Amino acid sequence: MCNLKLCECCIVQQPLPLRSKSVKGSKDVAVGSYFCMVVLDWEYQARTQTKAQASAPFWGEKFTFSNFPSSLKTLMVVIYQNERTFTGGSKEVPVGKVSISVDTLAKTESFTQWCSIEDMKSNNFINGSLRLELQYSHEVVRPTEDYTELVNCLSYPDVLRCLNVMIPPKQRERTAKHMLKIYRARGEADRLVSSLCQIEIASTDNPNILFRGNSLATKAVDQYTKLVAMAYLHQVLTPIITQIYNCTESCEVDPTRLNNNQTQMAENWKRLLGFTEQLQKDAEGHFQEEENIRYTVIAGVFFLRFIVPAILNPKLFNMMPGHPSDTVGRTLMLVAKTIQNLSNLVLFGAKEPYMNPMNVFIESNLEAMKNVIDRLCWTRENEELSPPPVIDEGIEMAMLYRVLVNIGRGLVNYQEENKGEDIEPLLVALGEIKNLMFHG
Incomplete structure (x- = not known):
């Protein structure tokens, strides 16, 4: 599984070149209006809002893409401008692009950088930069039954106390999301x-x-x-x-x-x-x-x-x-x-x-x-809750597994230092999944 998250894009370092061909004296708001298209391996996947009359537009929009093949090679963000035509209409003209290799993203969990904008035709850099924040993960998803013991461990008080301490602060929101989605799917x-x-x-x-x-x-x-x-x-x-x-x-x-x-x-x-x-x-x-x-x-x-x-x-x-x-x-x-x-x-x-x-x-x-x-604080007896949303438990379990494997050494140390608490079932569950990854 491949996840790509475009967290933010804004152009503030240098203004984009205004290329509009507006009618003389026109005050059409489309002049100088920009938007971005997100392209994965030359297939358009998402579009930002249009920012009117801006030479340094800020979008701040987030997109998440899941279940793309492992053959994915390139993420591209194409910047468009709404141009005024001589006939009074408008057209969407590509101004430039930023391309990121998935191989580059795979070397780090997150990517935050000002990227130079390339001209669409000449591939020369133009006057502008685009700030991208990207997160990438490539997960191997096992059948849900392979994660049964791991999920069961999350109901043990000793394990929860351990995770409350051992999950790194920057990973806690992500971990909580995975845990909640798994349990939400089970009601x-x-x-x-x-x-x-x-x-x-x-x-x-x-x-x-x-x-x-x-x-x-x-x-x-x-x-x-x-x-x-x-x-x-x-x-x-x-x-x-x-x-x-x-x-x-x-x-x-x-x-x-x-x-x-x-x-x-x-x-x-x-x-x-x-x-x-x-x-x-x-x-x-x-x-x-x-x-x-x-x-x-x-x-x-x-x-x-x-x-x-x-x-x-x-x-x-x-x-x-x-x-x-x-x-x-x-x-x-x-x-x-x-x-x-x-x-x-x-x-x-x-x-x-x-x-x-x-x-x-x-x-x-x-x-x-x-x-x-x-x-x-009121509680209503026999209140019917809305049905749980459709959740891909396998993906959530795989991502939770990776978070826990990354702190595996810390979990072992925690067990050694806290003899009164038993997180052995968690360590065993992680070990069994690891064996399945290599030999299953």
Whole structure:
């Protein structure tokens, strides 16, 4: 199996040559509009959005390609420009290309580099560079039954405690995704997450930092929340995020950014409060019918790691097609700051004094926020969950196996240093799969 992930492409080092043949005096927005096509072995696979009137466009789009043959040789990104024609129409003209050999990618798990752009015809380099972030993996996928014992090990507390420690920080999100997809396909994702949460709670002395770190349990909770709550997120946030995207006026309230223009600040505060109040009402109204630490723990999972990131980056959560403008981005930042403080049940203070006027809103909504969190904690008996998505268990198991094999020496050392814990079943399962790879 071959995976290629085009994480990001943007042109900022040198402007692309504007080659448009627009009619004199025309203000057609297609002039200077660029997009990229992703090509694998001369077959077009994906297209970015078009960025209008840009000589240094930023796309920031991600694509994942799976199940391509091992014969794949070349990844190419072709940059196109919408050109204005003399007849009043437009045409898509290739400006240049960047080609990456799969052999180059195979030498490293990730590839991040500014790549010179070649002319499509002459292969000479032109005035511009393209930044690519690529991840590549080539997996040997065994029959799912070959991974049975490995998957069974993930239900053992000793194994989960070990993985929570031994999985490198940069690999924890990826590992959590593989584990959750495997268990989700079996209808047991909640059991896996529950086991990881119990380990996280038992190993944490300060409850205020529960699920706010970079542990495997925290990453699993993040991924599980996205699996089960994405529909809720879209229902609650998309309407207000759309309003903010469509608003061309600023909500800036930092006086250092407004030259102390009090009239403008008053108008901006009115708009910002309007957006924030609407978001709070939407979140509370979606639900129909202890101690503060209880609220901050749930808030840390649901709001700080799910709602707030979605407000800051709606495109990442598939709520909006493109990245926000600078003005919209700043509005989203201010709304997110407010929701974060409200979910933490704390007021703004000396760190950001310009936000202190928002404390009136926070104080008046503290009980409403607790009410939302209470209802998030409700469980319904016999509630039917949506059916699990179609998941290729074999691929997920193969990728999880590779993550664990890469830390094999560390697992052995962990077993030797922690005699009271038994991860021998995991080591045996990994060894059996390795034997099958070589002799099966």
